[in-house]
Amino acid sequence: MKKVLITGASGLVGRAVSDALRADGHTVEPMRRASGSADSGSAITWDPASGRIDRDRLDGFDAVVHLAGESIDGRWTAAKRARIRDSRVVGTRLLCETLAGLNSPPSTLIAASAIGFYGNRGDEVCDESSSAGNGFLADVAERWEATTSPALEAGIRTVNLRIGIVLSSRGGALPRMLLPFRLGLGGPVGSGRQYWSWIALDDLVGIVRTALDDRRLIGPVNAVAPGAVRQREFATTLARLLRRPSFMPLPAFAVRAMLGEMGDALLLTGAHVVPKKLTEIGFEFRHPDLASALRAALAER
Numbered sequence: 001m002k003k004v005l006i007t008g009a010s011g012l013v014g015r016a017v018s019d020a021l022r023a024d025g026h027t028v029e030p031m032r033r034a035s036g037s038a039d040s041g042s043a044i045t046w047d048p049a050s051g052r053i054d055r056d057r058l059d060g061f062d063a064v065v066h067l068a069g070e071s072i073d074g075r076w077t078a079a080k081r082a083r084i085r086d087s088r089v090v091g092t093r094l095l096c097e098t099l100a101g102l103n104s105p106p107s108t109l110i111a112a113s114a115i116g117f118y119g120n121r122g123d124e125v126c127d128e129s130s131s132a133g134n135g136f137l138a139d140v141a142e143r144w145e146a147t148t149s150p151a152l153e154a155g156i157r158t159v160n161l162r163i164g165i166v167l168s169s170r171g172g173a174l175p176r177m178l179l180p181f182r183l184g185l186g187g188p189v190g191s192g193r194q195y196w197s198w199i200a201l202d203d204l205v206g207i208v209r210t211a212l213d214d215r216r217l218i219g220p221v222n223a224v225a226p227g228a229v230r231q232r233e234f235a236t237t238l239a240r241l242l243r244r245p246s247f248m249p250l251p252a253f254a255v256r257a258m259l260g261e262m263g264d265a266l267l268l269t270g271a272h273v274v275p276k277k278l279t280e281i282g283f284e285f286r287h288p289d290l291a292s293a294l295r296a297a298l299a300e301r
């Protein structure tokens with residue numbers, strides 16, 4: 001059994017990973033942001049913004065799962081963009097430089113990244129060897145991954161999980177789609193041809209579990225299901241499961257007017273990302289196809 005430190009443990013993925021690892025019998029300790037929770041008590045804390053971290057309490061963990069980062073939801077004002085970037089780049093540098101300098105560093109670091117790394121790729125199929133794309137999210141993801149290098153150089157096996165759109169009713173993108181779809185207002189967004197590469201929350205947890213143990217996983221790993229679809233098919237599948245129509249187009253100009261650059265990056269563009277490394281090691285997805293993943297997400301409590 002392992003002793004695992006988790007950042008971003010209060011988030012959608014962090015809660016699911018913490019629960020699953022505890023259920024497996026591991027000891028899980030969250031590292032909370034001191035400024036983010038009034039009552040941190042005896043918890044291990046850090047404040048990525050000011051560079052403070054409970055260094056003395058980080059010795060002796062077997063693994064670190066690093067998920068912290070400002071939500072990319074909301075309008076990307078200059079201040080919001082700075083928080084999205086710095087919470088990942090500055091926070092990851094602080095964590096990784098600290099881990100690299102410990103007397104007893106962890107043997108494994110599993111660090112979140114995102115398929116935003118690939119940018120807008122049209123019909124190109126992207127595996128882990130594909131180059132970084134262009135745009136704000138691609139730039140952030142590239143730097144986010146690069147700042148884990150002090151950990152890797154210190155001999156810590158570092159896995160950069162390029163996470164796709166996480167499907168869960170408990171948070172992330174899906175709950176925000178449900179209301180319009182339930183009202184019969186779902187349908188193609190923009191051209192509807194853009195790829196959405198997604199992952200069931202349950203499978204993402206399975207990938208983290210696998211990455212903790214499987215030493216074949218190192219460096220970038222696409223945490224997406226094999227069944228990426230175009231947005232139009234995503235809309236049709238979700239509407240079918242909800243027994244609603246999916247005819248209502250949402251034109252690109254309306255998305256840009258409502259959401260600005262964030263709408264362009266998250267809704268109107270995408271990349272067809274495939275889980276090459278996970279397939280090579282024989283990882284078995286519980287929800288390899290979209291209908292199965294959405295059914296599981298809609299059944300969550």
Ligand SMILES: NC(=O)c1ccc[n+]([C@@H]2O[C@H](COP(=O)([O-])OP(=O)(O)OC[C@H]3O[C@@H](n4cnc5c(N)ncnc54)[C@H](OP(=O)(O)O)[C@@H]3O)[C@@H](O)[C@H]2O)c1
Nearest residue numbers: 008009010011012013033067068069070087112114163166
């Ligand atoms: N959900 C998705 O679809 C998706 C897709 C691709 C990549 N990812 C990445 O996977 C990671 C986990 O995703 P998630 O959906 O669980 O995110 P989330 O629900 O937004 O949780 C992220 C956690 O990060 C911490 N955090 C928030 N703002 C922060 C800031 N300004 N500085 C430092 N830490 C901050 C918080 O934890 P504490 O309060 O405990 O510190 C928060 O609960 C994120 O890095 C995200 O970018 C997620």
